[in-house]
Amino acid sequence: MNDLHKPSRSAYDAIIIGAGHNGLTCGAYLAKAGRRVLILERRHVVGGAAVSEEIYPGFTYSVCSYVVSLLRPNIIRDLQLPRHGLEMIPLDCSFTPLPDGRSLVRWGDAARTRREIARFSPRDADLYPEFGLAMGKLARFSKDIIDHPAPDPASFGPKDLLRWARLGRAMGEMDADLRYLNLQLLTMSAADFLDRWFESDVLKAPMSCSGIIGTFLGVRSPGTAYVMLHHYMGEIDGAFRAWGFAKGGTGSVSRALASAATSLGAEILTEAPVERVALRSGRATGVVLGSGDEIRARTVISAVDPRRTFFGLVGREQLDADFVKQIERYKLRGSSGKVNLALDRIPEFISRPGDGPHLRGDIAIAPSVDYLERAYDQAKYGDFSERPYLNVVIPSTVDPSVAPPGKHVVSIFVQYAPYRIKEGPERWPERRDAFGDAVIDTLAEYCPNLKDSILHRQVLTPWDLEQEFGLTEGNIFHGELSLEQLLFLRPAAGWARYRTPIRDLWICASGTHPGGGVMGAPGELAARAVLRSGAA
Amino acid sequence: MRWKEWAGHYAVCSYDVHHDREYFAIRHAAALIDVSPLHKYEITGRDAAAFLARVMVRDIRKLKVGRVVYLCWCDDEGKVIDDGTVARLDERHYRVTANAPALAWLRLHALPFEVGIEDSSERLGALALQGPTSRDILSEATGTDLDGMKFFDVMRAVVAGAPIQLSRTGYTGDLGFEMWVERGRALDVWDAVVKVGESYRLETVGLDAMDVSRVEAGFILNGVDYFSANQCLIESRKSTPYEIGLGWTVKLDREPFVGQAALREENASGSSWALVGLDYDWDEYEALYNEFRLPPQVPAGAWRSAVPVYAGSRQVGQATSGAWSPILKRNLALASVGAEHAKAGTRLRIEVTVEYRRRTVAATVVETPFFDPERKRA
Numbered sequence: 078m079n080d081l082h083k084p085s086r087s088a089y090d091a092i093i094i095g096a097g098h099n100g101l102t103c104g105a106y107l108a109k110a111g112r113r114v115l116i117l118e119r120r121h122v123v124g125g126a127a128v129s130e131e132i133y134p135g136f137t138y139s140v141c142s143y144v145v146s147l148l149r150p151n152i153i154r155d156l157q158l159p160r161h162g163l164e165m166i167p168l169d170c171s172f173t174p175l176p177d178g179r180s181l182v183r184w185g186d187a188a189r190t191r192r193e194i195a196r197f198s199p200r201d202a203d204l205y206p207e208f209g210l211a212m213g214k215l216a217r218f219s220k221d222i223i224d225h226p227a228p229d230p231a232s233f234g235p236k237d238l239l240r241w242a243r244l245g246r247a248m249g250e251m252d253a254d255l256r257y258l259n260l261q262l263l264t265m266s267a268a269d270f271l272d273r274w275f276e277s278d279v280l281k282a283p284m285s286c287s288g289i290i291g292t293f294l295g296v297r298s299p300g301t302a303y304v305m306l307h308h309y310m311g312e313i314d315g316a317f318r319a320w321g322f323a324k325g326g327t328g329s330v331s332r333a334l335a336s337a338a339t340s341l342g343a344e345i346l347t348e349a350p351v352e353r354v355a356l357r358s359g360r361a362t363g364v365v366l367g368s369g370d371e372i373r374a375r376t377v378i379s380a381v382d383p384r385r386t387f388f389g390l391v392g393r394e395q396l397d398a399d400f401v402k403q404i405e406r407y408k409l410r411g412s413s414g415k416v417n418l419a420l421d422r423i424p425e426f427i428s429r430p431g432d433g434p435h436l437r438g439d440i441a442i443a444p445s446v447d448y449l450e451r452a453y454d455q456a457k458y459g460d461f462s463e464r465p466y467l468n469v470v471i472p473s474t475v476d477p478s479v480a481p482p483g484k485h486v487v488s489i490f491v492q493y494a495p496y497r498i499k500e501g502p503e504r505w506p507e508r509r510d511a512f513g514d515a516v517i518d519t520l521a522e523y524c525p526n527l528k529d530s531i532l533h534r535q536v537l538t539p540w541d542l543e544q545e546f547g548l549t550e551g552n553i554f555h556g557e558l559s560l561e562q563l564l565f566l567r568p569a570a571g572w573a574r575y576r577t578p579i580r581d582l583w584i585c586a587s588g589t590h591p592g593g594g595v596m597g598a599p600g601e602l603a604a605r606a607v608l609r610s611g612a613a
Numbered sequence: 614m615r616w617k618e619w620a621g622h623y624a625v626c627s628y629d630v631h632h633d634r635e636y637f638a639i640r641h642a643a644a645l646i647d648v649s650p651l652h653k654y655e656i657t658g659r660d661a662a663a664f665l666a667r668v669m670v671r672d673i674r675k676l677k678v679g680r681v682v683y684l685c686w687c688d689d690e691g692k693v694i695d696d697g698t699v700a701r702l703d704e705r706h707y708r709v710t711a712n713a714p715a716l717a718w719l720r721l722h723a724l725p726f727e728v729g730i731e732d733s734s735e736r737l738g739a740l741a742l743q744g745p746t747s748r749d750i751l752s753e754a755t756g757t758d759l760d761g762m763k764f765f766d767v768m769r770a771v772v773a774g775a776p777i778q779l780s781r782t783g784y785t786g787d788l789g790f791e792m793w794v795e796r797g798r799a800l801d802v803w804d805a806v807v808k809v810g811e812s813y814r815l816e817t818v819g820l821d822a823m824d825v826s827r828v829e830a831g832f833i834l835n836g837v838d839y840f841s842a843n844q845c846l847i848e849s850r851k852s853t854p855y856e857i858g859l860g861w862t863v864k865l866d867r868e869p870f871v872g873q874a875a876l877r878e879e880n881a882s883g884s885s886w887a888l889v890g891l892d893y894d895w896d897e898y899e900a901l902y903n904e905f906r907l908p909p910q911v912p913a914g915a916w917r918s919a920v921p922v923y924a925g926s927r928q929v930g931q932a933t934s935g936a937w938s939p940i941l942k943r944n945l946a947l948a949s950v951g952a953e954h955a956k957a958g959t960r961l962r963i964e965v966t967v968e969y970r971r972r973t974v975a976a977t978v979v980e981t982p983f984f985d986p987e988r989k990r991a
Contacts, residue, residue, distance in 0.1 A: 150895075150942055151895070153942045154895055154942055154943070159940055159941045159942065159984075164640065164641065164940050165939075165940075166637045166641055167633065167637070167939075169633075169634060185631065185633070186630045186631065188630075189630070213908075217906075217908060324641055432811075434634070437634070473814075474814065475634075475637060475641060475642070475814065476641050476642075476814075477641070477642050477745075477746050477813050477814045478641070478745070482746075482749065482812035482813050483811070483812035
């Protein structure tokens with residue numbers, strides 16, 4: 078990687094603010110098209126929230142983002158990421174331990190999964206593959222949406238009409254049942270939607286979780302059914318609904334993207350915080366660094382979230398009141414935290430003792446729909462959940478490079494941890510340990526040897542995600558993935574095509590269509606939009 | 614668990630319903646694979662080197678003690694009979710590994726030499742340990758620091774009290790080793806390696822996963838990608854080393870060896886066939902599936918059912934094996950094509966069956982190995 082401490086030239090075709098995975102993707106595509114690109118990163122490592130760090134010696138944490146699913150396969154091929162060191166390992170299964178010692182594992186193998194579910198409900202066991210098929214059909218429809226810029230219903234431009242026509246055609250190919258299903262999905266809560274299919278709480282609870290990840294909503298809140306579909310689109314090897322680890326942690330995705338970008342000629346500068354976007358007569362002309370240095374570029378592309386971009390780097394005074402209002406209303410409510418553990422042995426679950434294939438997938442602490450809703454109740458009134466929803470992975474079970482032999486790293490995604498606790502977000506550091514304890518206590522109820530085996534723990538609250546990783550309010554998706562701020566509404570009505578009201582300033586990260594996850598699509602689509610416009 | 618016959622022995626295809634997990638163990642951790650059915654021959658005696666130099670396409674007299682080479686052997690017409698390895702275990706002790714039985718053929722050429730030839734196939738077990746953590750596991754299991762052991766070295770070692778020969782070889786294109794052990798002790802070695810391997814996420818792995826990795830590594834297989842000259846009913850099925858990508862193993866300018874004259878002639882006049890790597894055009898592949906409103910489906914494992922390869926509409930060869938590479942995210946094949954189509958970058962077309970319909974998609978000729986991690990040699 079290029080770690081020069083000064084940019085090699087005084088002017089670029091494009092400067093990208095933030096070397097998260099979207100900034101890197103955007104930069105790589107621009108460099109591939111022959112543009113002179115400079116990518117600036119505030120931290121000492123590239124990757125943003127897609128980062129691996131050895132915080133405790135010998136153990137590599139995927140500090141924030143911990144699984145890779147939505148990373149577009151075409152990006153992997155276009156940028157030749159395997160050649161730059163990206164290797165992905167699929168997650169085998171989804172394991173839900175229960176407090177009473179029972180458990181459910183959904184395996185990659187359909188017959189095995191059927192037998193697991195049948196222990197709780199033979200009827201659900203039969204319906205489960207049908208559900209998967211229906212979601213698969215809808216996810217395929219959504220894939221058309223993800224792979225292209227969002228059409229704008231308020232526009233009658235020829236391109237928008239074409240895009241609508243394409244969507245209309247795809248819709249037309251759906252049968253009526255599927256169209257109704259789509260409507261249900263758009264309007265219902267994850268729990269209600271699943272109630273229409275299944276009877277077993279043990280099955281519905283972990284399934285509904287994907288409807289709430291990264292949003293400040295509960296499994297019974299309308300709109301969460303759609304978010305569930307968003308997670309169903311995880312795609313590895315063309316197979317939908319498959320999730321995976323990047324070897325060496327999620328940071329490997331960013332390192333591979335950075336390596337691809339630099340090999341294509343882009344420059345990357347770390348520890349180069351951008352103070353503001355340089356503006357001349359309403360146009361972006363470059364950036365001003367924290368050091369006071371100004372670097373000029375024909376185009377500036379922000380890979381930080383919309384609020385930070387417009388209020389932090391540009392300034393409200395430069396923008397129309399209407400636009401300011403939209404960005405103010407854009408919801409970035411952080412709802413989750415992260416705990417990373419270094420363990421001296423494999424965690425043993427009461428329900429399935431010992432090492433085994435059930436530990437190679439994701440582990441959901443989501444014993445019932447009520448449990449999840451109760452966790453949300455506390456968050457609504459400004460507390461973190463005492464018994465939160467946990468999504469646990471143990472990447473060292475399949476990737477020994479992240480921990481010393483026989484030892485393990487555990488990554489725990491925790492919801493809910495509201496950014497605005499009642500004491501005020503700035504008081505999070507005082508509650509960090511209590512939050513970490515609640516997470517460990519919760520997991521230890523299923524996994525009694527856990528506490529004795531912890532060598533080190535890292536606790537990240539939404540406050541930490543904001544302060545350290547620049548995620549406003551600790552929102553992992555640069556804005557919630559709720560319907561009112563997706564597609565042509567992301568991040569603001571009329572500004573969903575990576576352009577901004579400031580000329581020559583573009584935006585390319587998760588706060589734009591199609592949204593969050595280690596997907597790279599916003600970065601790629603933004604790069605294509607910039608190139609098409611001739612702005613760089 | 615699934616099994617198949619391999620050289621008259623049961624061999625594991627996969628220990629699970631699907632070989633996915635095993636494949637990833639090869640690439641990310643360590644895979645212990647029973648390859649005992651390989652054919653093995655001990656060549657001993659004063660003339661062992663001279664004999665092997667006579668029958669093999671490489672000059673074995675140059676092979677040092679403690680080294681292994683990969684090579685092939687041919688008939689008098691220079692047509693390949695088999696490919697395999699020769700290890701020099703001692704001053705006067707070599708071991709040949711082969712895909713197909715070779716005893717009769719070796720004996721046929723042994724007469725003028727003072728050599729002993731033993732078919733050790735049944736006497737010796739062969740266990741392959743492949744993958745990035747294989748060196749750490751074997752360093753611990755043998756109590757020897759293996760950092761200095763180079764790619765294609767062979768040495769003596771002891772595992773679980775059993776003497777073994779340990780070679781840094783394999784059929785996966787990754788960092789890896791093979792252990793050669795008296796069959797009575799093979800289980801002890803297996804168990805000891807599994808035990809040490811627990812901390813390194815070792816998996817016992819079957820042949821299906823290895824088959825995917827060998828395609829990624831660009832390794833050809835006798836009976837699949839080419840046919841032994843001894844087994845061919847028709848001439849056109851036979852291949853020379855140059856035609857199947859093994860030309861680099863042939864050392865022409867030396868004492869006479871079997872097939873030398875024919876090979877010398879072909880080397881001078883050029884070959885009519887070439888073995889190439891093909892990389893399917895993904896966009897076309899996806900578009901083809903999209904015609905049927907299907908998501909692109911990639912082969913679940915390595916395939917060996919040959920399909921035609923075209924230049925335009927004219928068939929110019931056949932792809933003989935292939936696999937979807939989970940690591941590279943590319944659909945790959947090994948193919949024999951007319952030599953004029955073998956240049957890297959050449960666009961050909963390969964047959965694909967989608968929804969029962971035979972179609973073609975573009976595929977580009979690329980260099981092999983498709984996957985070549987630094988750790989393999991490091």
